[in-house]
Structure formats: structure tokens, C-alpha cells
Amino acid sequence: MKSASLINLSDKSIFIVGAGWSGLACAVTLVQAGHKVCLLESARQAGGRARSISSKNSHTMHLPGLKLDNGQHIMLGAYYFTQEIFKTLGLKESNILQRHPLELKLFSAAEDSIHLKASSLLPAPLHLLAAFLTMQGLNLKDRLKVIKMALMLSMSGYRLKKDISVEQLLAQHQQTKILIKALWEPLCLATLNTPIHYASAQVFLNVLKDSFNSSKHNSDCLFFKQDLSQTFCLPAIRFIKNHNSEVKCAEKVLDIQIRHSGVNKNSSEFYIQTGHHFYQCNQLILATPPHISKKLIDQSLLIGKKSSFNFFYEPIVTIYIQYPSEIKLPQIMVGFFSSSSEHTSQWAIDRSLTGQNGLIAVVISGSGKHMQLSSSQLVHAIHQELSLVISHLPDFHEYKIIKEKRATFRCHVDIESQRPGTITTVSGLYLAGDYTDTGYPATLEGAIKSGVMAARQIIRQK
Ligand SMILES: Cc1cc2nc3c(=O)[nH]c(=O)nc-3n(C[C@H](O)[C@H](O)[C@H](O)COP(=O)(O)OP(=O)(O)OC[C@H]3O[C@@H](n4cnc5c(N)ncnc54)[C@H](O)[C@@H]3O)c2cc1C
Structure with a gap:
């Protein structure tokens, strides 16, 4: 020694x-x-x-005093342990977080956009069943398939006898290609950071159970107001x-x-x-x-x-892209999907909430072709996709790409039996x-x- x-x-x-x-x-x-x-x-x-990182270490973004996080983070209303620790530290929720009832808006270059909004009037789980029933961009048959699956999962107590992949679970419940691409795949990547073909259905159900049951506020999305x-x-x-x-x-x-x-x-x-x-x-x-x-x-x-x-681990890539300060997303968070062609962005979050007007954080979970793109190719692909959502999008000023190769452990089938x-x-x-x-x-x-x-x-x- x-x-x-x-x-x-x-x-x-x-x-x-x-x-x-x-x-x-x-x-x-x-x-x-x-x-x-x-x-x-x-x-x-x-x-x-x-954690936060200072933009002054960046080669690509030079906004004085701007604090970025090493990756865009979001919380759910069901994060009770986290909320309890914040209380212990004397942190008031309204000072540090902005709470939004679940609202998913997903855009696609080729298909209708999908819009799902939890009802603020109904108790759980009716607030989400109503959201599925009125979901825009999907036909009634597909919406009923989602409701049937939600009811069957609830009746099973969200427990599987044997773990399978999320893809297998969706096939068992006859979810169609558009439902998988426009709803389930984005949700699975956002929560498990693992592709549906080997993601653990049991862990996915654990998250759904906590977010969709008990209180309607469990499915709220909480956005940080500071770094x-x-x-x-x-x-x-x-x-x-x-x-x-x-x-x-x-x-x-x-x-x-x-x-x-x-x-x-x-x-x-x-x-x-x-x-x-x-x-x-x-x-x-x-x-x-x-x-x-x-x-x-x-x-x-x-x-x-x-x-x-x-x-094993899965990566997350966060691309911070700075536009003129008046540029905004149509809502604080939007998603992207495609059932036919390739797309790069998964979720985009408007950072104006943290006082960073015109700054958009784009998140790409899991590995994929984007990992092979050069910084310039990646940011241009993202700029292109953002122009689907923001009309007359001007050129961006600066950008910063953060690749976390070991962002999360791989949440694969049977992971539960291996966790100490x-x-x-x-x-x-x-x-x-x-x-x-x-x-x-x-x-x-x-x-x-x-x-x-x-x-x-x-x-x-x-
Ligand atoms: C880009 C990205 C986006 C994410 N998005 C979300 C999100 O939206 N919502 C969400 O809930 N979660 C998200 N997560 C996951 C979340 O950040 C992690 O689950 C969580 O931070 C893990 O905390 P931890 O304490 O378990 O591990 P870590 O954060 O890895 O902490 C381990 C610590 O140990 C230290 N350490 C390592 N070796 C040594 C040593 N030899 N001696 C002393 N110290 C050591 C490390 O430096 C580190 O500080 C995201 C993660 C990433 C990377």
C-alpha cells in the first residue's frame, strides 16, 4: 500500500x-x-x-453561466422516496419542480401525431382509461386494444408468472404495429432505457402499476426548475x-x-x-x-x-441545442415516432422552464445507429426533426452533445432475479x-x- x-x-x-x-x-x-x-x-x-456540468467546458456551446445537466432528467409523481428526501432537506416542491398531469404528444414525419392527455377530473385509473379512449391519432379499434390490455394487466395485479420481453407482452395483448411504435416503444425506452425486444416486461409493469394506480398524481410528470x-x-x-x-x-x-x-x-x-x-x-x-x-x-x-x-449497460445521448430565445416547443415535452422509416430523436424538452429560453434538450435512449453519427450529422438530423414540431424553425446557434455510455443498467428479461x-x-x-x-x-x-x-x-x- x-x-x-x-x-x-x-x-x-x-x-x-x-x-x-x-x-x-x-x-x-x-x-x-x-x-x-x-x-x-x-x-x-x-x-x-x-449532476450538473458547466457549459464553459464545452467545445460546442459557449453560453456564459449556463448550467446543463449531464443528461436531461424527469421525475414521475410516483417517485415517493425522492419527494420524501426533498422534504427532509426542506425543499418545497413548487420551488424546484413543475408538475404536469401526464400529456404525451408524439410527432411523426409520415403519420398523424398522437395525443394522449390524462383527465384532471377523474380518479385513477379512470383518468388514464379515459385518456386512452380519447387518444388522438389512433383509430377506435386500436384505442380499445390499449384499454383491454390495461384492464387485463390490472386484473393480474401487474404480475407475470414468468418474465418475458416487453415485445412478447405486447404481442400477447395483440397490440398493433402503430400502437407499439407510437405508444409502447417510446414509453418503454423512456422508463427502462432498454429496447422492447429484450426489456423486462415485469419491470415495465412495476412502473406502470405505480404510475397508473392509487392516485392520479402518480402519473404526473415533474420537470426540474433548476439544474x-x-x-x-x-x-x-x-x-x-x-x-x-x-x-x-x-x-x-x-x-x-x-x-x-x-x-x-x-x-x-x-x-x-x-x-x-x-x-x-x-x-x-x-x-x-x-x-x-x-x-x-x-x-x-x-x-x-x-x-x-x-x-450490462445502455447509453443515453442528450443533445442540447440552442435556438433564438423566442423559440419554444408546443408543450414542455414532445416525443417522436415512426412506424415505417428511421428517426433519431425520441423526446425533446423545452428548457425555458430553467430560464434557458430557446434551449431544447433532445434525449435518445438505448443504443442505435445514432451512436455512429458524427456530432454534426447528429445535430442536423435532430434539427430536421424539430422542424416537424416548430414551424419556421430558424438555424440553431450552438449545441452540446453528451453521450453517457453507461447511463443505466440494462433492464433485460429476468433482471429481477439478479439484482442484489x-x-x-x-x-x-x-x-x-x-x-x-x-x-x-x-x-x-x-x-x-x-x-x-x-x-x-x-x-x-x-
Ligand atoms: C443521461 C441520463 C439520463 C437519465 N434520465 C433519467 C430520468 O429522466 N429520470 C430518472 O429517474 N433517472 C434518469 N437517469 C438515471 C439516474 O440518473 C440514475 O439512476 C441515478 O443517478 C443513479 O444513482 P446512483 O447513486 O445509483 O449511481 P451513480 O450516480 O452512478 O453514483 C455512484 C457514485 O459513485 C462514485 N464512485 C465510483 N467509483 C468510486 C470510487 N472508487 N470511490 C469513490 N466514489 C466512487 C461515482 O463517481 C458516482 O458519483 C438518467 C441517467 C442518465 C445517465
């Missing part, structure tokens, strides 16, 4: 590795319950895959520090050694090595992505006899992160829920 100083030998801090939303949520929950925490993060800023670091990461760090705890950025964990202690060897001591320090603790939460967690600690210790800790829980085989060692067994795909809600669950395991032992 390199020379590094040994610190914190005597204090009783709980250590968390990784200050993404799962690690931050875990720390907030622990300090609120009176624990002392030390959070170690390899990057120079917290937030992980949901992600301003919204959550910075308030979370302030909260943790105000509770006698620490967040150390640029402190990459290189190695973790475990020693078993106690009368029956039933407690553990963890020795954590970073580039600068050694730390020792008795309780440790790994809130790192799975490929990092298994580098730091042998996977057999993390998951016992469970056969696999192999996660919070508790490991080592006493005092816990896992958090969107990939753990939360029932959710890779989302802010999954990350926050996993962090809160890990914290609760420790709090319960008090």
Missing part, C-alpha cells in the same frame, strides 16, 4: 462510498437519525449520473455537513480490506484506502455502480451464492445504488430508495 495517513481510527463514523443520489440519500437518512457519516466520492463533485446539483446535490451536502458529518470529493476509494472481529467473528472492521488516506470503520455502504463495487470487494461476499453480479438486496454476506456491509433490488429500473427513485433502505438497515440496529 502507498504511504497515506490513517485517520478516523477512533471515531464511529459510518462510511459511504459514492456520492451519487443513492449515497447522498443514504447519508441524509443516517444523519437525520443521529448517525455520523463520512461520504467518499471519487469525482470532484457529487451527483454521479445525475440537478442546485436542486438536490448541494442541499444534500449542506444538510450532511450541518449534521456533524463529512462529504469528501476527489477521494477515490482504491481498495477495501475486511477483518472479521468480535467473539463469534460476527462483526467486521473495514480498512479503506484512497489516494490520500486510510480509514477504518465498522459499518460501510457501497453506493458505487456494480462494476466498481465488485472491484472493491469480492462479489461472492456481496451476493453470497447468488450466481451472477454481471450487469441491501444486505450482504458480510456483517456491517451494505449495498445501495439504482441497480439493487428496488423493483424500479435505473431511476432517481430507484437510487434514492436503495440509499434510504440501506440507511434503515443500520438505523434499525440502534
